[in-house]
Structure formats: C-alpha cells, structure tokens
Amino acid sequence: MTVVRCDNVVHIYRAEDDDVVALRGVDLEVGQGESVALLGPSGAGKTTLLWLLAGLLRPSAGGLHVLGRDVEKLSPGALSRLRAREIGVVLQNPARNVLAYATAAQNVAQAQRIGRTRRPIGELLERAGLGHVARRPAGRLSGGEQQRLAVAIAMAHRPRLLLADEPTSQLDRASATAVIELLRDAASESGTTVVVVTHDPAVGTAFDRSLTIRDGRVGSEGKDGTEYLVVGRDGSVQLPPALQEILPPGTRAVARALPDGVELRREAE
Ligand SMILES: Nc1ncnc2c1ncn2[C@@H]1O[C@H](COP(=O)(O)OP(=O)(O)OP(=O)(O)O)[C@@H](O)[C@H]1O
Numbered sequence: 001m002t003v004v005r006c007d008n009v010v011h012i013y014r015a016e017d018d019d020v021v022a023l024r025g026v027d028l029e030v031g032q033g034e035s036v037a038l039l040g041p042s043g044a045g046k047t048t049l050l051w052l053l054a055g056l057l058r059p060s061a062g063g064l065h066v067l068g069r070d071v072e073k074l075s076p077g078a079l080s081r082l083r084a085r086e087i088g089v090v091l092q093n094p095a096r097n098v099l100a101y102a103t104a105a106q107n108v109a110q111a112q113r114i115g116r117t118r119r120p121i122g123e124l125l126e127r128a129g130l131g132h133v134a135r136r137p138a139g140r141l142s143g144g145e146q147q148r149l150a151v152a153i154a155m156a157h158r159p160r161l162l163l164a165d166e167p168t169s170q171l172d173r174a175s176a177t178a179v180i181e182l183l184r185d186a187a188s189e190s191g192t193t194v195v196v197v198t199h200d201p202a203v204g205t206a207f208d209r210s211l212t213i214r215d216g217r218v219g220s221e222g223k224d225g226t227e228y229l230v231v232g233r234d235g236s237v238q239l240p241p242a243l244q245e246i247l248p249p250g251t252r253a254v255a256r257a258l259p260d261g262v263e264l265r266r267e268a269e
Contacts (some may be wrong), residue, residue, distance in 0.1 A: 003161055004030040004053055007063035008233060011048050011216075022048040024216035025062070025233055032160075035187040035194040037204040040213035046197040047092065047165055049213065051248045054089045054163050056080040067160055084114045088154030090147075090164035092197075097150035100139030104130055104149050104258060109139050111156040119156055128152040129178050142193040144171045151179055158190050180206045216239050 011023040021046045030036055038046045053066060055074075064071040067086055071247040074082065083089065091097055098107050105121050112118045125134050128148040133141060138149055147170050153160055164183065168176035180203055186192040187208075196203055204210035210222040218230050219238035229237050239247060247253055251269040 001032045001064070001068075003028055003032050003034075003067055004028065005063070005065040006049075009049075009052065009059045009062035009064055011045070011052060011057065012060040022216055023052075023059075026213075026217055027233070028211070028218060030193055031193060031228065032193055033187050033191040034209065035184055035207040036196070037207045037210040038195065038197045038213055039199070039201075039204055039210055040219075044213040045216040046213050050163050050165050050197050054087060054160070055083050056089075066179075072086045074169055085157075086160045088157070088159035088162040089190075090154045090162075090167050092165040092169075094146035094150050094170065098138035098141075098146055098154060101137055103135050103137055104141065104145075104152075105134040107149060107153055108156045111153045113159065119158060121156070124152050124156060125149075125176070127182055129175060144172070144175060147171060148175065148179060151182060155182070155192075157184055158186075159192060162186055162192050162194045163196075164194075166199065167196060168198065168200050168203065172229070176200065176202065212240075 006026045009023055009026040010021070013020040013022055015052055026049060038049060040046055048057065052059055052064060054070060055066065058071060067082065069082060071079065073252070077135045087120055099110065102110065108121045108124060108229070111217040122131070125131050128151060129154065130145060133145060138146060141149060147167060151164065151167050154164065164185065167183070168179050171179060172220060183196060184195050186195045194207070196207070198204070204222060211218050213221045217232055220240060221228050223231055231237055247264060247266060252262045254267060256265070
C-alpha cells in the first residue's frame with residue numbers, strides 16, 4: 001500500500017516583497033513500512049516536504065496523497081484529525097514537541113489519548129533511554145532528552161506514518177543510535193512508514209532508502225547500498241558534488257546516447 005504519494009509537488013512561500021520557491025516538482029512514493037531518510041544541503045526544502053506530509057502546510061501545486069487521502073480535498077478539521085490519529089510528528093525544535101509542565105510519562109500518556117493502539121509507556125521510555133526521568137517535568141529535561149521524549153511521544157499511539165525533523169541533531173552517538181533503532185523498529189515491528197529529515201549519514205545507511213533533496217526536488221536516491229540519480233520531469237539531472245568537480249555548473253557538455261544510458265562529455269576545447 002502506498003502511504004505517501006507526491007506528484008509534481010510545488011511549494012512557494014508567499015511574502016509581500018519576495019516569493020520563495022521551496023519545492024519545485026517533487027515526485028515521490030513511499031510504501032507501508034518503508035523507512036526513508038531525507039538528506040540534502042541546508043535550504044534544499046527537506047523541512048518543507050516534511051511539513052507538507054504532516055498536513056501542516058498545503059502544496060501550492062501538484063498532487064499530494066497521504067494515507068490514501070487527497071490532501072487537497074480535506075478540510076482543515078479532517079486534516080488535523082488525520083494527523084492526531086494516524087500520524088506522529090517530531091518537529092525540529094525539541095521544546096515544541098513536549099508539554100513542559102507535564103512529566104515525561106504524562107506527555108506520552110497525553111499523546112495516547114487519541115490514536116489507534118497504544119504502546120506501554122514504561123517500555124517506550126525505557127527504550128528511548130528515559131526510564132530514569134519518567135517522572136520529571138519535560139521542561140526540566142536536557143535538549144537531548146527532550147528530543148528522545150519527542151520521538152517517544154510521536155510513536156506512542158502507533159501511528160501509520162511517523163515524520164521526524166532532525167531527531168538526532170542534539171544527541172551523542174550512543175543516544176542517536178538508540179533513536180535510529182527505535183525508528184527503524186517502528187517500521188519493521190508495527191508496519192509504520194517512517195520519513196526522517198536528517199544531516200546524519202548514519203540515518204541514511206540504517207534506513208531502507210535515502211533521498212537527497214537539492215534545489216527543491218529529489219536529485220538522487222540511495223537504495224540497497226547503490227546511489228541513483230533521479231531524472232526530473234523536465235529531463236534535468238543533478239550531478240552529485242563529486243561529479244560537479246568534473247563538470248562544474250555552466251560547463252557546456254555533449255550528451256551522447258549509449259545502448260543503456262547517456263554519456264556526458266565536456267565540449268572539446
Ligand atoms: N516560512 C518561510 N517563509 C519563507 N521562506 C521559507 C520559510 N520556510 C523556509 N523557507 C525557505 O524555503 C527554502 C527551503 O527551506 P527548508 O526549511 O524546507 O529547507 P531545509 O532543507 O529543511 O533546510 P535546513 O537543512 O537548513 O533545515 C529555503 O530557501 C528557506 O529559506
């Protein structure tokens with residue numbers, strides 16, 4: 001079953017003086033139980049794509065289906081109900097994901113009030129490395145602990161789609177590995193589809209697929225240890241940085257058809 005489908009999704013942030021085109025035609029399909037890392041340079045559009053999948057933003061153009069629903073056709077109320085029941089979201093700023101005055105355990109319990117089925121609170125906190133602070137108010141946890149709590153909260157109601165923005169950015173290697181395992185297990189044990197924005201190459205290698213977003217579209221995809229370039233709708237291809245050293249931007253090149261591909265050579269001098 002396809003859980004996420006983007007067809008030529010465009011997103012433009014409108015401002016009085018300047019419009020910013022953050023996504024310029026994203027095509028993407030993610031199936032049930034798949035884990036996907038969204039990588040790419042700063043400003044490439046990763047967070048924007050995650051917010052669209054979470055229903056926190058709507059696309060400016062293109063088609064977006066999440067969990068079988070056409071996002072365009074959902075009312076704001078239906079969209080927030082879908083998010084509350086079937087989607088878990090970890091936002092980039094850890095403090096925005098937690099209720100500061102409630103304990104870690106109460107935060108998880110609150111998240112379970114709506115949803116499909118629940119995970120035992122103690123076990124979840126233990127696996128997030130938070131067993132010893134279960135009764136401490138979330139506002140008195142460190143940034144890294146809040147980040148792990150945010151992941152536990154997002155998983156608490158066994159969502160069908162789990163979206164996380166930089167969930168390991170404030171963690172040391174050991175805690176980051178624990179969070180990556182937690183997310184990967186959600187996909188393998190509960191069939192949850194997991195999409196994570198990250199700068200951490202370890203997330204990319206641990207997950208089923210890694211997509212590199214460059215200049216607002218999917219430029220390449222890593223799968224089973226192989227990196228593939230993705231040809232855009234307009235026929236364009238984004239060369240990875242290593243190949244740009246051979247053909248820098250602006251180079252005139254000759255494209256020649258081969259039986260199984262296309263060869264690019266710099267114009268003879
Ligand atoms: N609310 C906003 N209003 C206007 N422009 C925005 C807004 N949010 C993001 N942008 C712009 O949209 C583009 C994509 O931003 P986005 O945050 O999606 O990138 P990103 O790949 O997640 O970056 P980072 O890795 O730095 O978090 C950038 O040019 C950014 O400046």
